[in-house]
Amino acid sequence: MKLNKGEFPLQTKISFEKLVDTYRSQLGSKDKMTRMHAEEVLRVVEEHPVLIKGMTSEKELKKYKPQIDFILKDLFSEVLTKNEIKIATIPFNDITYKTSKRYDSIIENAGSDFTLEIINFDEDQYYIMGCSIILNQFYGYSLDFRRPFYYNIPDAKGMTRSYKILYNADYVEIEKTEKSKDISHEDVAELMDNVDNLALWKEKFPPESWILKGFAIANLFDMTTDVAISEFKSKLLQDKDDTGKLSQDFERIFKTIFNVEDLKIGFADHNEEDETFERLLFKDIKSYVLKDKKTQKCTTALCSASFYTLFKQNDFYTISNTLRYHEKYPENILYKKLIDQNINSAILAAIVHDGKVLGILELVSSKVNALNSINANKLKDIMPYLADSVRRSKDNTENELELIIQEECTSIHKSVHWKFRKEAKRVMFGISNQTPTYFREVVFEDVYPLYGQIDIKGSSDARNEATQKDLELQMEIIQKIIKRIHALEDLPIYEQMEYRIQEFLDDLKGELQVDSERQILNFLRKEILPLFNHLSKKSPSLKELIDEYNSQVEETTGLVYKHRKDYDTTVMEINKRMAAIIDRKQRDAQAMYPHYYERFKTDGVEHNLYIGESITKENSFHKVYLYNLRLWQLQVMCEMENQYYKIKKSLPIPLDVASMILSFNSPLALRFRMDEKRFDVDGTYNARYEVVKKRVDKANVKGTEERVTQPGKITIIYSQKEDEKEYTKYISFLQRKKYLDNDMEVVDLEDLQGVTGLKALRVSVLYSTHKDNSKEYYTYEDLMEHITS
Numbered sequence: 001m002k003l004n005k006g007e008f009p010l011q012t013k014i015s016f017e018k019l020v021d022t023y024r025s026q027l028g029s030k031d032k033m034t035r036m037h038a039e040e041v042l043r044v045v046e047e048h049p050v051l052i053k054g055m056t057s058e059k060e061l062k063k064y065k066p067q068i069d070f071i072l073k074d075l076f077s078e079v080l081t082k083n084e085i086k087i088a089t090i091p092f093n094d095i096t097y098k099t100s101k102r103y104d105s106i107i108e109n110a111g112s113d114f115t116l117e118i119i120n121f122d123e124d125q126y127y128i129m130g131c132s133i134i135l136n137q138f139y140g141y142s143l144d145f146r147r148p149f150y151y152n153i154p155d156a157k158g159m160t161r162s163y164k165i166l167y168n169a170d171y172v173e174i175e176k177t178e179k180s181k182d183i184s185h186e187d188v189a190e191l192m193d194n195v196d197n198l199a200l201w202k203e204k205f206p207p208e209s210w211i212l213k214g215f216a217i218a219n220l221f222d223m224t225t226d227v228a229i230s231e232f233k234s235k236l237l238q239d240k241d242d243t244g245k246l247s248q249d250f251e252r253i254f255k256t257i258f259n260v261e262d263l264k265i266g267f268a269d270h271n272e273e274d275e276t277f278e279r280l281l282f283k284d285i286k287s288y289v290l291k292d293k294k295t296q297k298c299t300t301a302l303c304s305a306s307f308y309t310l311f312k313q314n315d316f317y318t319i320s321n322t323l324r325y326h327e328k329y330p331e332n333i334l335y336k337k338l339i340d341q342n343i344n345s346a347i348l349a350a351i352v353h354d355g356k357v358l359g360i361l362e363l364v365s366s367k368v369n370a371l372n373s374i375n376a377n378k379l380k381d382i383m384p385y386l387a388d389s390v391r392r393s394k395d396n397t398e399n400e401l402e403l404i405i406q407e408e409c410t411s412i413h414k415s416v417h418w419k420f421r422k423e424a425k426r427v428m429f430g431i432s433n434q435t436p437t438y439f440r441e442v443v444f445e446d447v448y449p450l451y452g453q454i455d456i457k458g459s460s461d462a463r464n465e466a467t468q469k470d471l472e473l474q475m476e477i478i479q480k481i482i483k484r485i486h487a488l489e490d491l492p493i494y495e496q497m498e499y500r501i502q503e504f505l506d507d508l509k510g511e512l513q514v515d516s517e518r519q520i521l522n523f524l525r526k527e528i529l530p531l532f533n534h535l536s537k538k539s540p541s542l543k544e545l546i547d548e549y550n551s552q553v554e555e556t557t558g559l560v561y562k563h564r565k566d567y568d569t570t571v572m573e574i575n576k577r578m579a580a581i582i583d584r585k586q587r588d589a590q591a592m593y594p595h596y597y598e599r600f601k602t603d604g605v606e607h608n609l610y611i612g613e614s615i616t617k618e619n620s621f622h623k624v625y626l627y628n629l630r631l632w633q634l635q636v637m638c639e640m641e642n643q644y645y646k647i648k649k650s651l652p653i654p655l656d657v658a659s660m661i662l663s664f665n666s667p668l669a670l671r672f673r674m675d676e677k678r679f680d681v682d683g684t685y686n687a688r689y690e691v692v693k694k695r696v697d698k699a700n701v702k703g704t705e706e707r708v709t710q711p712g713k714i715t716i717i718y719s720q721k722e723d724e725k726e727y728t729k730y731i732s733f734l735q736r737k738k739y740l741d742n743d744m745e746v747v748d749l750e751d752l753q754g755v756t757g758l759k760a761l762r763v764s765v766l767y768s769t770h771k772d773n774s775k776e777y778y779t780y781e782d783l784m785e786h787i788t789s
Helices: 015-022 032-047 060-064 065-071 102-110 123-137 187-192 198-204 222-239 243-248 251-259 304-312 324-329 333-340 375-381 383-409 414-432 459-488 491-507 514-537 540-551 563-592 622-648 684-698 722-738 780-788
Strands: 010-014 085-089 097-098 147-152 161-170 172-176 210-214 216-222 264-271 277-280 296-298 316-319 345-355 357-364 445-456 594-600 604-611 656-663 668-672 678-682 713-718 746-749 759-764 767-771 774-778
Touching: 015 210, 015 713, 032 065, 032 780, 060 065, 065 097, 097 102, 102 147, 123 172, 123 198, 123 210, 123 304, 161 222, 187 198, 187 759, 198 759, 210 684, 222 251, 243 316, 251 375, 296 414, 304 316, 304 345, 304 357, 316 375, 324 333, 345 375, 345 383, 345 767, 357 383, 375 383, 445 459, 445 563, 445 622, 445 684, 459 491, 459 514, 459 540, 459 563, 491 514, 563 594, 563 604, 622 656, 622 713, 622 722, 622 767, 713 722, 722 759
Parallel strands: 010 210, 656 713
Antiparallel strands: 085 097, 085 216, 147 161, 161 216, 172 210, 264 277, 264 357, 277 296, 316 345, 345 357, 445 604, 445 656, 445 668, 594 604, 668 678, 713 759, 746 759, 767 774
């Protein structure tokens, strides 16, 4: 039987010639024992010349085994044979002809049916590796083909251990044969660019066209822990988006690292928001800390000592003998829980990222002392990678939760986000347990509403006026072009067009009619545009006029967009500035006490605030926080008024704004409407609040034609006498702080549909400016005079 295990570019001859040369050099040694041993080796070789010539079959190796053992005696020290894992072998082959006792013990424990094979090393790689040896050894190239080679060998417990192989090829030489082909630099360059082209390598190095003569020594090193950690890292990277698949190999890897055959792993992820453990990540891994529960408070699931170690010290908590600990501390909830699950030793490890505990890794065994504070240190090489993986998994889970919330509810304010997360988790648990689950409506009971708006006055009239001016401008430009055309071509149809254009202009000088824009647009599309397209090709001078016209027309609508652009820019700038102010101020308000906040941009900026116990999730609400938020709202409205009139002069259109606050004294229920993806008040009585919100800013003062909301004033709408008293105090306070003038008035409002008895407090805003390091205050009338001057 040949020594090569398959096709190979080298014929293998086991020869000890180079080793024998070493012994020949020792014949002149001054050390008598060294000289005598060298003489004995040479005598054996002389009696058996095949040891120099070379052996080419396993049969020969077996025949001369005693002689081989004697020749290799110095390389296989008897003193170290139970410690070293060493073999005399053929490189990258599984044939051995001299072994250490420790190696023999390892192979015996592996079982009679075990076959020794280098892992991740196929026949193609075997062949190319032989070619690389020739290029390096014979031609003197320095091709770096080195890579780690491993044997996976099961131990007596049935657990797989990994051994790294290091070859010593000092006693190997390469010889040419008649079949050998000379290799040029061009051949080597071609081979380097085609490392996977086996046919090319076989063409340059035909099978058994060279001779490998000598022998190799291989040392094996137990790298089980290092390989397991490396595999662990690879799994984390390879399956970073599939935590279910990732967890399948965890237990096997940890068994290998700790060499504990019955080791089991558990995991509990930490919900920092609720300070609980739960099972949302790695769903197919159970938690021994949670036992049969899906979620539990951390302080309840752990004992005080383990909680302090894991959460305060971020260290490992080890239990080497659970029964002994339980007998010593019978009231300890953690020890009792582990005993109930037949766990006699355990390691709990906090998985920490950026100072936050993401979860708890649980290693458990039924054997006493199998897990302890000594082997717990093995986790130190693993935890950084595990922490990164858990962080990614948590991010993925957060994205899944947000996706559920987004699908069901769109964007949700952070003050109430916790309740939607709770509901999303319930849905996710249901999905993971294959239980039909739907997203329920979210309701917040007994919350107090606050509403405010800074409204652009006369926005509809301003929009109509801008539209009217744009239409006039467009018709005047068209009229100019048609007159020029008529002058060049005296056709009656052009005169008729001039007449129609003038009719449109006369109509536009009056009040803008509902269908004026539609009629003009039809006229343009059906008559003017086809004519302009025709004439622009006919006359260069007309083309210049028509191109000028086209440059002023918006491509999508076909209409001039000049005055309306000024209007839209003005409204957009007002909304942007006002929204930025209240959004920025909201951060301060949330820090005072959490509450729900939303705002909308329309013709102005509206905002809704809701505050109450059910929103904060904590037993901490007091009405003082409601009063504080009302005062904050009033003060912010004053600041928004001030900021607006500072920018008014720079706006394309100098529009006015009016501010209003709606006070509603009774708490109500806030329900998220799943079908409409928005919050709304719940119940018939509470709907009255929404009616008032929608209509009150258009209401008049009772018995007059005067709108209740006025530029330069803040209007506070209310229905209860206690609201009037409360806001009067706030107004007095802000008057002293120079936010408001001293002209507060109380007015009655006309009855709205279904709503009667509303009143309003109105008070003028003081507008401030800086001059010569002194602050001056203006009323609205003073400010308008100041701006226009």
